[in-house]
Amino acid sequence: MSTATMTGVCPECETDLTVPPVVQGETFTCPECMLTLRVEGIEDARLRLSMVEVQLRDWGQ
Ligand SMILES: [Zn+2]
Numbered sequence: 001m002s003t004a005t006m007t008g009v010c011p012e013c014e015t016d017l018t019v020p021p022v023v024q025g026e027t028f029t030c031p032e033c034m035l036t037l038r039v040e041g042i043e044d045a046r047l048r049l050s051m052v053e054v055q056l057r058d059w060g061q
Contacts, residue, residue, distance in 0.1 A: 008047030010037060019047070027052055 005018045013033040022028065027038045041048040 006042065006045045006047050008049050010035070011049055011051055017047075022047070
């Protein structure tokens with residue numbers, strides 16, 4: 001039995017997240033608060049997440 005998705009909790013807004021399988025060190029964006037989260041560890045398809053300081057770049061738009 002394989003796990004199609006993984007779950008975790010956003011450390012910022014505490015939303016329960018269900019995401020496609022990710023690997024440790026990967027980042028994704030919380031759909032609720034739009035913060036970038038990094039996968040610090042995975043335990044039984046539960047993700048341990050931390051916030052990432054995102055450097056907003058001015059791309060001269
Ligand atoms: Zn969030």
